[in-house]
Amino acid sequence: MAPSKKPSPASSGRDQEKRTAAMRAIFESAGFADVEPPLLQPAEVFLDRSGEDIRRRLYVFNDPGGRELCLRPDLTIPTCRLYLEGKGSGEARYCYSGAAFRYQPQDSGRANEFIQTGAEFFGGKDADAADAEMLALAANAVKAGGLSTFDIRLGDLALFDALVDALDIPTGWRSRLKRHFWRPAYFKELIGRLATDTRPPRSDEREGLIAALGALDERNALSVIEDVLSLAKIAPVGGRSVAEIAERFLERAADQSAAPLSKETAGLIDSFMSLSSKPKDAAKRIRDLTKAAGIKIERPIAALEHRFELIEKQGVDLSRATFETGFGRTLEYYTGFVFELRVGDNAVAGGGRYDDLLESLGAKASIPAVGCAITLERLMAAIAAPKGRAAK
CATH class of the missing domain: 3.30.930.10 (Bira Bifunctional Protein; Domain 2)
Structure with a gap:
């Protein structure tokens, strides 16, 4: 043939x-x-x-x-x-x-x-x-x-x-869960972090800033962080902009001040997903x-x-x-x-x-x-x- x-x-x-x-x-x-x-x-x-x-x-x-x-x-x-x-x-x-x-x-x-x-x-x-x-x-x-x-x-x-809007969780967490829905691996890690009772030790100067941010509303806190990063001439890292780096600081501040997700809530989200x-x-x-x-x-x-x-x-x-x-x-x-x-x-x-x-x-x-x-x-x-x- x-x-x-x-x-x-x-x-x-x-x-x-x-x-x-x-x-x-x-x-x-x-x-x-x-x-x-x-x-x-x-x-x-x-x-x-x-x-x-x-x-x-x-x-x-x-x-x-x-x-x-x-x-x-x-x-x-x-x-x-x-x-x-x-x-x-x-x-x-x-x-x-x-x-x-x-x-x-x-x-x-x-x-x-x-x-x-x-x-x-x-x-x-x-x-x-x-x-x-x-x-x-x-x-x-x-x-x-x-x-x-x-x-x-x-x-x-x-x-x-x-589902997230119906849950009894902090408002900031709702927006985070929605924002990261499309990233399965990171989403799972995020749920695990929000559901834990442990808090990372405040071992460096960043934690003082993070603690102070918890007392500000999101808009003012974001402005403060962007100003600090810009004054320090911190360039974007790994493709992240200054605004994205600032957002991470805000997330850490929210994690420090809020109670963890209950096991029932974390389990419901996992079952739903x-x-x-x-x-x-x-x-x-x-x-x-x-x-x-x-x-x-x-x-x-x-x-x-x-x-x-x-x-x-x-x-x-x-x-x-x-x-x-x-x-x-x-x-x-x-x-x-x-x-x-x-x-x-x-x-x-x-x-x-x-x-x-x-x-x-x-x-x-x-x-x-x-x-x-x-x-x-x-x-x-x-x-x-x-x-x-x-x-x-």
Whole structure:
């Protein structure tokens, strides 16, 4: 038997273009206007909003005028900026396809440049319907790109936020738990630290500052710390800004002055974060867990049930879906429903709701938004993988 011929770069490129065009056509047929966000972006936009996973992989540089720029690491934030520069309010549907850039270790087997095809829906008044539509569009797009079978991973950050708000814990701890939800290893370490009765010994000069900060409100304390660090000419360390270093001081001050989390509260959070089930069973399991703890978060649970109904009405098969209360993806800006389409360990597509992002980028008020993005290279790897084997 003659050996099979490998496709030429030209034919491979044409195949990728064909698949990309087929996926983008799904979004365009649903009323999404095709846009081309600029390749160069202000670095601070991503450093402040994307999360540690992207921050440490940015390609950052200064232009001749001294501005700090980066190559876009994804297309969601650049598309948000296009919306604000153009329409700026009301409903808008944009789709795109283009290169994104993230540093990858040389032994990872992944390219530093990859292609994203996706869509963003701004200003939708019915959030649950928009969430369901976006998941359905992502599923239909990957099918149009040639992937017929995949698993769906679902989550909802609004459930965790509601749980934390219902707990009898210091206000500062609530914001910390929400802020670090998307970092599983650090989150677990944080819970352990907040639940311990022991306090670190005050063995150096920093502890005097930490003790003094406990008497100030958060805004004044943050200002004092930033001034001290700036006067001492302390430069950012390990990618952390002066503001982030100051925030760590505030956290330590709060830890010193507050009582530890009770074992019951820590156990409830751990049980909640560990919950995983089929979508049809998720609401009941969450209700049972919170009812046993004397906590009621009915509104986001009811919204979850309603969203699942709408998703199925959109034609999405949830028999291959799993809902996880501890799933939040790795981007800081998500605020609610999140999802990934996966083949084994390979996340081919993902997306979710980010209602606070546009306001942080300059909008005069919060603008509801939800989107998705498909990584072409991962899609191609999943299609090429032998049946029963996960593409890496």
